[in-house]
Amino acid sequence: MMNRQRYNLLLADDDEDDCAFFRDALDDLLLPVSLVTVNDGVQLMEFLENNSSDNLPDILFLDLNMPRKNGVECLTEIKQIDDLKNLPVIIFSTSLDMEIVDKMYEKGAIYYIRKPGDFSKLKKVIENALTVTAENNFKQPKKEHFILQP
Template sequence: MNEQKFNLLLADDDEDDCDFFKEALDELHLPISLVTVNDGVQLMDFLFECSAKNLPDVLFLDLNMPRKNGFECLTEIKKIDKLQHLPVIVFSTSLDMNIVDLMYEKGAVYYIRKPGDFSKLKKVIGNALSVTAENNYKQPAREHFILQP
């Protein structure tokens, strides 16, 4: 995995969560570039401005964001030709199984409940990048959809 450079996009309105995410990536010592956006409107604007060749490798998407939430963004992403194959990992504080099932049906690749512990955060992000690459950025069977630290 170290040979591949990951271009990641994080859509999250919580500044602390963004900082912890960045710190976790730094400690993983992987070749990664990270862009963050703070709400769903910024996310969709960023994705529209990207050419098909410059799309992020993986989008980590928070569900509860202002102006346009993660559910609305995922629905929109999956309807746009150039974005349909963008791997989306839902990254949320909630673990409501109805929401998890809906995110799976809408085409998210994985679902992660944000851990409160930094070492678990680091572990689950590293695991998410590994399994996403190993599965060629495709959605797994439903029983493997939720990633645990």
């Protein structure tokens, strides 16, 4: 399924329950991944800037609604920084507003996931995200494949 030993994932989400839920799903999947979480956009950008040379995450799961700096602002910034612009960003949000989805696609996110409330669906959509991301060589797919369903 995955072509590397281990994937480093970064989850930016201010909801601690969502972070715990995500971590539990990953643990349950027994995938070769490590997860770091940050709780707002300012923390996220600091983390990325401090790790930009050699220790960037392989995939960033980005919540849109965060305090201090939201996901839209973070994605915009990430894509403007040379060391970060190729970082694969998967939007991970409770809302599914098509206008925002389109905007995130245009800004260069590679996938959009609506957070499922159901644990088995969360596991499925995370596994799916990691699989298709690797299969696509971490590149943005065609627009019709942008939204990932569990």
